[in-house]
Amino acid sequence: MADEAMIYAETDFTVGEETILESGSPENSFMVVFEDDGDTGYLYGLDRSREGNPILDALHIYNVANVTDKHLPSKAQIVWSGDGNKSLLLINGYPHAAFDFAAKRGYCRTNFPPPDKKWTKYSHEWSDEVLELF
Template sequence: MNDKGMLIIYTDQTFSLGQDTFIDSVADNGNVVVFEDNEETGYFYAVDRTDGIRILDALHIYDVANVIYKNKPSNIKILWTKDEMKAVLSINNYYHAIFDFKDRAGYCRNGFPHSQGNWTLINNRLLTEELIEKFAKE
């Protein structure tokens, strides 16, 4: 994924799956994403903070009970494209989700949940290697 250059790391930290975690990343243009582990599930959110906090879209990342290596520290990175219109969630150097603020789309590895609300303009939310490659060529 290059989108006019490269991905820029805005957040890079260690966390433990299954422990209460809240990590936000705010782009200079006002776009905001949040990763949350509530001790049962991991979710990635697109958020609007213009008037309080409003969730625009949510992407399921994992169920803690189903993660094999949950007892090991994990590395989370939130990366943005140079134009700050796409945010990428990487855990242990694996892309799990992408929010595209320009096209109002969210993608994750299991495509869950189905789009709810009126922010997301797409139906197929499944993040595939082909989709990542497509973004890389834009």
């Protein structure tokens, strides 16, 4: 583990019901927002210091129609690394997506959508190595 990672936000929710869980970095202007809009789940990476649109990138988490146990209660948690530059989304304790803001990189298990090339040169492909950042 790098610096001490901590859970900064969590909520109980049901997949397919509108939910928003947001958490700002404890150290800087970065922020992540998990949103289930009833059809899809996404994790957004933001920089609150940017003028205009603060969204840096978006990571697809799931399509509600494809979640087999959506009727069961779930728990979403947002973890920040000790340096406040990396964030991880856990759903029911399972890592689904992460942002490494310092490296300008997002990771998600669906590798979708294509990343914003103005922000990153990397794909959204998942790698378990990202877990070593926490």
